[in-house]
Amino acid sequence: MAIETKPWLVLSLLLLAANCVDGESQLPCVFIFGDSLSDSGNNNNLPTFAKSNYLPYGIDFPNGPTGRFTNGRTSIDFATELLGFEKFIPPFANTRGFDIQKGVNYASGSAGIRPETGTHMGADIYLGAQVKNHEVIYSKIAEKLGGSEKAKLYLSKCLYYMNIGSNDFINNYFLPNFYPTSRIYTPLQYVHLLIDQYAGHIQDLREVGARKFVIVGLSLIGCTPSALSRYKTHGSCVKELNDASILFNNKLKSLVDRFNINFFAHSIFIFINNTVVNPGTLPGLDVLDAPCCLSGENGQCIPDKIPCKNVDAHLFWDQFHTTQAVNQFTAKSLYNDIKLLIVHHG
Ligand SMILES: *[C@@H]1O[C@H](CO)[C@@H](O)[C@H](O)[C@H]1NC(C)=O
Numbered sequence: 001m002a003i004e005t006k007p008w009l010v011l012s013l014l015l016l017a018a019n020c021v022d023g024e025s026q027l028p029c030v031f032i033f034g035d036s037l038s039d040s041g042n043n044n045n046l047p048t049f050a051k052s053n054y055l056p057y058g059i060d061f062p063n064g065p066t067g068r069f070t071n072g073r074t075s076i077d078f079a080t081e082l083l084g085f086e087k088f089i090p091p092f093a094n095t096r097g098f099d100i101q102k103g104v105n106y107a108s109g110s111a112g113i114r115p116e117t118g119t120h121m122g123a124d125i126y127l128g129a130q131v132k133n134h135e136v137i138y139s140k141i142a143e144k145l146g147g148s149e150k151a152k153l154y155l156s157k158c159l160y161y162m163n164i165g166s167n168d169f170i171n172n173y174f175l176p177n178f179y180p181t182s183r184i185y186t187p188l189q190y191v192h193l194l195i196d197q198y199a200g201h202i203q204d205l206r207e208v209g210a211r212k213f214v215i216v217g218l219s220l221i222g223c224t225p226s227a228l229s230r231y232k233t234h235g236s237c238v239k240e241l242n243d244a245s246i247l248f249n250n251k252l253k254s255l256v257d258r259f260n261i262n263f264f265a266h267s268i269f270i271f272i273n274n275t276v277v278n279p280g281t282l283p284g285l286d287v288l289d290a291p292c293c294l295s296g297e298n299g300q301c302i303p304d305k306i307p308c309k310n311v312d313a314h315l316f317w318d319q320f321h322t323t324q325a326v327n328q329f330t331a332k333s334l335y336n337d338i339k340l341l342i343v344h345h346g
Contacts, residue, residue, distance in 0.1 A: 048122025
């Protein structure tokens, strides 16, 4: 993963780095928007098949299954730990016992930027609804801090981590039996539509104080075990799917660049290129195409089946989601990128 830098960003980083030597952990709060890559339990009580609060999911997690779609921690779990947070950021569905001022996780498995995405599996919380949930949290914080201005000032210091969009392809555009989008739009038209909607939701977050955004691009969706078996490519990634990821990422990167110019000094956006983490680029893994758990029709682990023994040698945990070992690897570069943002706009 590499962040995209601009000359002015590099310059201000150099200037700020001088008086910010141990500028770590300056981040008081993190709000998380996304899909199953980040979900930590928001789908547990929704009527959907897209849930994972059962074994073998969570088999390597401290408290067992929680609704995370992997064997252990997600990459944002690892990243927030590296940022100095002692507790996990709680899911919006259950913040009991947590301080919401340190952040909330709104991510929902199967969700996308479009409201209908993923709904053939049941209910999910799409990006627009996640933003609405954040507005509920905003009101609570405003009540606590004594007014909306104080809340916005506080919330301007938080990190807004957004990692969403894969499902708009794999659980929408490329499922023509369930969704009409591929008959209505060309891939380019569809990507433009997604990016416009994404931009609108980011604007809504800015209205309630958000200023520091980390916007994560899509990984190569054509390289998942699900894609390999569905398209019967004999092991090579599905070009049509990967091309969609790359097209989306290019437009998302342009949006981030545009926002950085338009909101200069009022917001900072960092685009993280996630296509760099793909099969073949990670050392120490030798099973790149087969999941570790036994998975069923929907690509998720079959309940209570014993998973593979050498989980850390696997890139994928189930048909779609990477193992904890890979998430930890991803989180390290994520953390380095987030640190730049804190230093720049601390
Ligand atoms: C992301 O990285 C890949 C691989 O290095 C590169 O081909 C692609 O152009 C990058 N995408 C963006 C939007 O920067």
